[in-house]
Amino acid sequence: MINSARRGGRGAPWLRRRSLWCWVFLAPQVLVFLGFVAWPTVASWYFAFFDWDGIGLPDDFVGLDNFVEVASDPQFWNSFGNSLIYTGALVIIVVPTSLVMALILNSKVVAGRTAYRVALVLPVVLTSAVVGLQMKNIFATQGGVVNNLLEGLGVITDPVAWLDVGPAAMAVVIMVGAWKTFGVKMIYWLAGIQTVPTELNEAAEVDGASRWQRFRLITVPLLMPFLFVITFLQILDGLRVFDLIKTMTNGGPYFATDMVPLYIYRYAFEPSAVSNDAFALPRYGFASAAGIFYGLATFVIAVAMAGLIRFWRGRAGT
Structure with a gap:
């Protein structure tokens, strides 16, 4: 001892x-x-109650005035609506198509599966700002690759203003965003598909179940947890998009592709773009209030997704 x-x-x-x-x-x-996380979060809540331009310490306390101004600003709600449209479109496009592609690439009969996977994942590793700049050139009205190709094929006779017309610009931005985020969601689906026990499919096939029945009755129920997670991650990708829009359209034309992160950025770092005054001062307090407002909206969406997952698990008895 x-x-x-x-x-x-x-x-x-x-x-x-x-x-x-x-x-x-x-x-x-x-x-x-x-x-980079805790202090900016706490500071944003503090600054949101001041009319502060970033010079010196905040001393002009305005209470909830910044939040009221954000809530009453039509431009904020325009950017908020655009963010929801962009996010919803990405969820509708990316989540099901990436599942279909994952099912295809998980099949052993497809030759060169690894090469296809690498090709589809490559856009994910590209910097969003670089992608935005390149896509701006590709979809340019004059000299753009897309217009030159379509004119060469005889599809169009005059150049299409892809990024100069509101609906077209939003459609192009959504398409590029879907292409950029498609690969990683496909990888998530592949990981989920490979957790499905092969014995279940083999037993169902012996019992005479068709391919569609096996997919609907075995694969889909087992992939439901992955569906919720992938959908939630895609929603986050859509709501926080910034650099792609900043470099591709800068929110134009006429704020048709403006998103909330870009709206916040302008008030904090590009005040001249808001007031048309070259000597305008930043409004960090107002930008912080807008960020908190948007963060709370994102939190509500996250809580709704968590409730949906809990509801589904309760129905499934898991």
């Missing part, structure tokens, strides 16, 4: 040193979290 106590006595400092090293390795991540 004496030896055990001695070993324990010698071990205690070693355990403390080991715990200390754990905190040393965690420290960089903790500092990054505090500096």
Whole structure:
């Protein structure tokens, strides 16, 4: 027992040193979290109650005036509606098509499956800002690749103003956003499909179930948890889009593709674009209030998704 106590006595400092090293390795991540997540979040709530231009310390307390102004600004609701349209379109397009492609690429009869997977995932690793700049050139009215190709094929006689007309610009932005986020959702579906036990499909096939019946009665129910997660991730991708829109259309034409993150950015970093005054000062308090307003809307969507998942699990008895 004496030896055990001695070993324990010698071990205690070693355990403390080991715990200390754990905190040393965690420290960089903790500092990054505090500096780039926790502090900006707390500061945004604080600044939202002031009329502050970023110079000095905020001292002009306005209470809820910034929130009232955001809620009464038609331009905010225009950008909010555009964000919902963009997000909804991406969910409708990407979630089912990526599932279909995952089912195809999961089939053993498809040759070159790995090459197809790599090709479809490549857009995901591209920087959104670079994609936006390239797509702006590709869909340009004069000299754009798309117009040149369509004119060469005889499909059109005059150039199409893809990014200069509101509905067309929104359609192009949605198409590019879907192309950009398609690959990663397909990978998620592939991961989900590969969790489906092959024994269930084989047993159902022996019992005479058709391919469609096996998919509807076995694959789909087992993929429902993945459906909720993928849909939620796609909603987040749509709601927080910024750099793609900034470099591709900058919210134009006439704010037809304006999104809430871009709206917030203008008030915080491009005040001259809002007031048409080259010497206008930023409105960090107002931008913070708009960000909080939008964040709360995103939180409501997340809670709704969580409730939907709980409802489905209750019905499924899981």
